[in-house]
Amino acid sequence: MELIEDLDVLDEDRVRQREAGDAPDEDLDRAKHGYDATAGDKQVYIETYGCQMNVNDSGIVASVLEESGYGLTRDADEADVVLLNTCAIRENAEQKIRTRLGMLRAEKARRDGELMLGVLGCMAERLREKLLEQEDLVDVVVGPDAYRDLPRLLYEADATGQAAVNVELSKQETYQDIQPVRYDSNGVSAYVSIMRGCDNMCTFCVVPFTRGREESRPVTTILSEVSQLVEEGYKEVTLLGQNVNSYHYTDENGASVSFAELVDRVSRVSPEMRVRYSTSHPKDCTDELLKVHRDRPNVCNYIHLPVQHGNTEVLDRMRRTYTREEYLALTERAKELCPGVSLSTDLIAGFCGETEEQHEDTLSLMEQVRYDHAYMFKYSERPQTYAARKYEDDVPEDTKQRRLEEIITLQNQHAKESNEAEIGRVHTVLVEGTSKKSDEQFFGRTDTNKGVVFDREDYEKGDYVRVRIDDCTSSTLLGTALEKTTLEEAARTNSITTTPVAA
Numbered sequence: 001m002e003l004i005e006d007l008d009v010l011d012e013d014r015v016r017q018r019e020a021g022d023a024p025d026e027d028l029d030r031a032k033h034g035y036d037a038t039a040g041d042k043q044v045y046i047e048t049y050g051c052q053m054n055v056n057d058s059g060i061v062a063s064v065l066e067e068s069g070y071g072l073t074r075d076a077d078e079a080d081v082v083l084l085n086t087c088a089i090r091e092n093a094e095q096k097i098r099t100r101l102g103m104l105r106a107e108k109a110r111r112d113g114e115l116m117l118g119v120l121g122c123m124a125e126r127l128r129e130k131l132l133e134q135e136d137l138v139d140v141v142v143g144p145d146a147y148r149d150l151p152r153l154l155y156e157a158d159a160t161g162q163a164a165v166n167v168e169l170s171k172q173e174t175y176q177d178i179q180p181v182r183y184d185s186n187g188v189s190a191y192v193s194i195m196r197g198c199d200n201m202c203t204f205c206v207v208p209f210t211r212g213r214e215e216s217r218p219v220t221t222i223l224s225e226v227s228q229l230v231e232e233g234y235k236e237v238t239l240l241g242q243n244v245n246s247y248h249y250t251d252e253n254g255a256s257v258s259f260a261e262l263v264d265r266v267s268r269v270s271p272e273m274r275v276r277y278s279t280s281h282p283k284d285c286t287d288e289l290l291k292v293h294r295d296r297p298n299v300c301n302y303i304h305l306p307v308q309h310g311n312t313e314v315l316d317r318m319r320r321t322y323t324r325e326e327y328l329a330l331t332e333r334a335k336e337l338c339p340g341v342s343l344s345t346d347l348i349a350g351f352c353g354e355t356e357e358q359h360e361d362t363l364s365l366m367e368q369v370r371y372d373h374a375y376m377f378k379y380s381e382r383p384q385t386y387a388a389r390k391y392e393d394d395v396p397e398d399t400k401q402r403r404l405e406e407i408i409t410l411q412n413q414h415a416k417e418s419n420e421a422e423i424g425r426v427h428t429v430l431v432e433g434t435s436k437k438s439d440e441q442f443f444g445r446t447d448t449n450k451g452v453v454f455d456r457e458d459y460e461k462g463d464y465v466r467v468r469i470d471d472c473t474s475s476t477l478l479g480t481a482l483e484k485t486t487l488e489e490a491a492r493t494n495s496i497t498t499t500p501v502a503a
């Protein structure tokens with residue numbers, strides 16, 4: 001603390017010197033930031049847990065640290081600083097990170113303490129100082145809105161030997177000016193954050209506590225990041241936020257920009273850039289947005305619409321603000337306005353007070369909607385949430401497990417049937433890279449977000465390829481490449497051929 005105060009004095013002196021034009025550059029950095037902004041040749045390793053938002057945030061952290069002179073390494077053994085970007089959404093996510101911290105404790109001991117460890121993100125926000133007491137090995141604890149402060153915190157922890165913490169949540173911070181380092185990217189698909197936080201307060205969810213209030217990023221900075229990605233050769237962008245459909249921003253002309261308007265504007269940056277987004281709340285999925293899916297050929301015909309449960313009373317206790325019937329009407333509307341639209345969802349089994357009949361309602365809703373994909377979870381009580389404070393987590397563990405397995409079994413069956421119906425169709429597939437099993441095969445995705453594997457021949461990563469689907473598993477389509485195409489060309493010829501093409 002003293003150290004920083006001293007530097008505050010230095011600050012004024014240096015700024016005066018700078019104005020007079022006689023302060024050396026490194027001194028100016030030091031004066032501006034109150035610490036030595038160059039990190040020498042220190043290497044940082046960032047490990048990311050949880051959602052896509054965290055993947056993007058790790059890119060922001062990497063960008064902030066690179067700017068301060070840190071190097072990035074993919075090898076934890078080479079690193080001087082290891083940062084875990086954490087997730088707190090379910091108990092097992094936190095457990096995984098505790099186990100990892102245990103391993104790093106051993107590594108730190110092996111290196112005689114010459115390794116700095118940081119806990120970033122949602123778990124840092126949730127546990128704060130407790131993390132320092134409990135783990136006794138963490139040097140920095142940094143919440144999701146404090147990443148700009150990371151170089152100072154690392155400096156402070158290093159200089160004082162004491163842990164440094166910043167878990168302040170901010171209503172303003174959207175990291176709007178920071179281009180994330182896309183170091184784990186395939187060079188084809190990129191995430192672009194458009195908003196942070198969530199105001200929904202679903203009763204089971206810890207996110208509003210760990211990530212704070214909703215804040216939308218300015219439209220112009222989003223559009224310029226997407227333009228930059230086009231220039232770098234990216235072909236697909238996923239707009240990210242905890243609840244993207246509630247995006248709203250008043251632009252420089254005083255005009256209010258809704259999420260539908262934003263998606264439309266992003267889709268006009270380049271006709272060859274596919275646009276996706278994640279994740280959305282059914283209450284904000286408007287006709288205006290569905291029409292953007294219908295009218296813009298490069299906005300994918302795929303919507304993730306987390307329902308969470310199939311019973312209205314449970315939805316009410318979850319504070320989801322829609323009924324089963326309203327949700328079903330929305331999916332019907334989506335299918336009507338966007339023929340062939342692919343829907344996916346999130347489902348929670350065994351929420352507080354869930355009866356057997358209510359669980360059956362989830363299964364029957366799945367039968368009605370027929371999702372192509374679902375993320376399925378057992379309810380996990382999270383401290384601070386309304387459910388933890390007011391409801392009893394009363395569904396026995398084995399019942400939760402059995403209900404989850406029933407949901408998974410049904411979903412696998414639906415996915416398999418949906419994939420089987422694709423055999424004979426032709427899809428425009430964006431090639432993301434080689435398949436996991438063979439370098440001789442490519443993996444890519446259809447407009448509807450289904451994974452396709454086919455022989456690579458002379459095609460290249462980043463190509464749009466017309467692929468005929470010949471076979472499938474419940475998770476992947478297997479096909480034959482027909483020809484290279486463009487999105488504009490595919491839109492003209494309506495790439496999905498429903499009649500089987502002769503082999």
Ligand code: 5AD
Pocket residue numbers: 089090204205206306308346347348377378379380381382
């Ligand atoms: N228990 C289980 N699943 C949860 N999710 C959020 N909170 C919990 C919880 N306490 C799930 C929801 C959400 C997804 C990101 O994680 O399905 O949509």
Ligand code: SF4
Pocket residue numbers: 198199200201202205206207208242243281
């Ligand atoms: Fe959590 Fe609900 Fe917000 Fe999603 S919408 S992040 S489930 S509170």
